[in-house]
Amino acid sequence: MNALKEKVIKSILSITAFASIAFLIGIVVTLFANSLTALKGIDQIQFLFSSDWAPYYSPAEYGILSMVISSALIGITAALVCIPLGIGTALYLNEIAGSAQRKILKPVIEILAGIPSIIFGFFAMAVLAPFLQNIFDLPSGLCILTASLTLGIMTIPVITSIAEDALGFVPIGFKEASYALGGNRWQTLIKVTIPAAASGIITSIILAIGRIVGETMIVLMVAGGSLAIPTSILAPARPMTSTIAAEMGEAAYGSLHFSALFEIGLLLFFMTFILNFISERISKKYRLKLGQGR
Amino acid sequence: MKKSILKVLLSASIILSAGLGAFAAVIAEGSTTVLPIAQKTAESLMNANPAMDISIRGGGSGVGINSLLSGRCDIAMSSRAMKDGEKADAAKKKVNPKEYTIAMDAIVMIVHNKNAVTALTREQIKDIFTGKITNWKQLGGADKKIVVISRDGASGTFETFNELALNGEKVSKNALMQASNQNVASAVERAEGAIGYVGLGYIGRKVKVVSIEGITPSIETVLNKKYVYSRSLFFYTNGAAKGAVKEYIDFVLSKAGQDMIKELGFVPLNQGKK
Numbered sequence: 001m002n003a004l005k006e007k008v009i010k011s012i013l014s015i016t017a018f019a020s021i022a023f024l025i026g027i028v029v030t031l032f033a034n035s036l037t038a039l040k041g042i043d044q045i046q047f048l049f050s051s052d053w054a055p056y057y058s059p060a061e062y063g064i065l066s067m068v069i070s071s072a073l074i075g076i077t078a079a080l081v082c083i084p085l086g087i088g089t090a091l092y093l094n095e096i097a098g099s100a101q102r103k104i105l106k107p108v109i110e111i112l113a114g115i116p117s118i119i120f121g122f123f124a125m126a127v128l129a130p131f132l133q134n135i136f137d138l139p140s141g142l143c144i145l146t147a148s149l150t151l152g153i154m155t156i157p158v159i160t161s162i163a164e165d166a167l168g169f170v171p172i173g174f175k176e177a178s179y180a181l182g183g184n185r186w187q188t189l190i191k192v193t194i195p196a197a198a199s200g201i202i203t204s205i206i207l208a209i210g211r212i213v214g215e216t217m218i219v220l221m222v223a224g225g226s227l228a229i230p231t232s233i234l235a236p237a238r239p240m241t242s243t244i245a246a247e248m249g250e251a252a253y254g255s256l257h258f259s260a261l262f263e264i265g266l267l268l269f270f271m272t273f274i275l276n277f278i279s280e281r282i283s284k285k286y287r288l289k290l291g292q293g294r
Numbered sequence: 295m296k297k298s299i300l301k302v303l304l305s306a307s308i309i310l311s312a313g314l315g316a317f318a319a320v321i322a323e324g325s326t327t328v329l330p331i332a333q334k335t336a337e338s339l340m341n342a343n344p345a346m347d348i349s350i351r352g353g354g355s356g357v358g359i360n361s362l363l364s365g366r367c368d369i370a371m372s373s374r375a376m377k378d379g380e381k382a383d384a385a386k387k388k389v390n391p392k393e394y395t396i397a398m399d400a401i402v403m404i405v406h407n408k409n410a411v412t413a414l415t416r417e418q419i420k421d422i423f424t425g426k427i428t429n430w431k432q433l434g435g436a437d438k439k440i441v442v443i444s445r446d447g448a449s450g451t452f453e454t455f456n457e458l459a460l461n462g463e464k465v466s467k468n469a470l471m472q473a474s475n476q477n478v479a480s481a482v483e484r485a486e487g488a489i490g491y492v493g494l495g496y497i498g499r500k501v502k503v504v505s506i507e508g509i510t511p512s513i514e515t516v517l518n519k520k521y522v523y524s525r526s527l528f529f530y531t532n533g534a535a536k537g538a539v540k541e542y543i544d545f546v547l548s549k550a551g552q553d554m555i556k557e558l559g560f561v562p563l564n565q566g567k568k
């Protein structure tokens with residue numbers, strides 16, 4: 001009886017485990033299949049290296065360079081916001097905060113993680129954009145900086161929760177050894193604790209960047225959406241996700257335009273895939289260095 | 295057991311085929327601008343009358359008219375009048391297109407409330423949106439950079455604007471892109487140098503409407519065709535509509551149909567009269 005039960009449970013679990021693989025394969029196949037028309041019908045050099053995007057124009061133009069640059073620029077500036085704040089929070093929680101502070105801080109950060117991105121978008125549109133517009137005397141507050149600040153704040157919890165876990169996993173023996181050798185708290189933190197938790201911290205950063213690059217609603221609402229290649233972070237921009245979201249609904253099914261949007265999605269998928277791959281490699285490398293099997 | 299299933303299936307298929315026979319199928323094809331009107335009215339008519347079967351296809355005005363001429367659809371939806379070439383083609387194919395104006399479509403230019411410029415010409419609008427004019431100073435306003443706000447290239451409003459105001463020319467790359475009429479209005483409301491365009495149904499109190507060639511857009515100036523950024527939306531049928539096609543067109547032109555058209559942001563035809 002028990003053997004049967006075990007078998008049933010085992011097979012159910014393996015089905016669920018393989019389900020995500022099936023979904024992943026399904027998504028990749030769909031992306032590819034729908035991109036085929038664009039891959040064949042659009043000169044790929046032009047697609048990647050031109051920033052003329054005018055599907056409505058005749059002849060239609062499909063160039064996504066400015067969108068790729070916009071996505072990258074927004075990703076980098078948002079990372080500059082969320083990395084120091086996120087890791088700082090994690091260090092504080094792990095090293096300095098007493099249990100009373102932790103009891104308040106942790107749930108608050110988790111609530112931040114649970115806020116839907118459209119709420120962040122509303123906040124950015126109604127408060128942040130007019131504020132930045134006044135400070136920098138911009139023609140419009142809808143720009144890369146507005147989007148990046150919002151995305152950066154949104155992804156703080158992603159970094160904090162993973163990095164804090166990683167810091168918590170550092171064996172107490174490591175720190176004790178450092179103290180025993182005469183290291184003070186700061187030296188222990190910088191030389192021992194952070195390097196020991198590096199794999200987790202780097203993973204958290206890369207996951208956060210992946211989240212930023214893939215985020216759609218916020219950039220659609222506050223990045224401005226101009227197609228010119230952005231010259232500064234105070235310029236408006238139109239990242240890849242915005243274009244897909246804005247145009248997919250009204251592009252005729254099966255048309256070249258429709259397919260081009262899928263190809264942008266395919267490219268986006270590869271970008272996040274590469275990010276994940278890098279994070280996997282880096283975290284492995286640090287694990288081996290410490291001789292930890294975790 | 296098996297027999298009863300068979301019976302059920304058999305009777306179901308009989309009922310189904312009988313039902314199908316009674317269905318009145320209407321096919322409408324054409325302009326993507328008219329598409330939302332056709333979809334909304336068709337859905338509501340089909341709900342009210344289950345015997346109606348209306349299928350709506352996009353493709354563009356030209357595609358719709360072509361389909362009508364070769365008998366592939368009952369109604370061609372069009373955001374422009376038939377061209378002379380198409381009329382000649384129709385005569386050749388012995389099709390007698392009958393035109394029904396079902397609604398009007400108008401684009402309104404809006405600027406920030408503080409903007410002193412309240413009147414522009416078509417030429418100026420074109421220069422602003424293609425990036426030739428970049429400062430309000432050039433138009434007699436304050437020395438402020440013009441923030442051009444446009445819709446994404448796939449939207450019907452953009453398509454209308456592009457045809458009516460830009461004659462198909464490309465919008466400047468510096469234009470900000472917004473995904474809906476409301477977003478355009480709120481972006482214009484927040485940026486002092488902004489200019490944007492929305493459907494006539496979306497003007498709020500927080501933005502200023504610009505008159506074009508001296509004419510302020512309103513339902514009256516659109517219906518009497520004095521306002522230039524407006525156009526009629528048409529249904530074309532082969533000969534006078536009859537049967538289910540007539541029933542559908544009548545519904546679109548009825549009070550209920552025109553109310554839906556107004557809801558969608560277009561200008562209904564019976565607004566001025568009441």
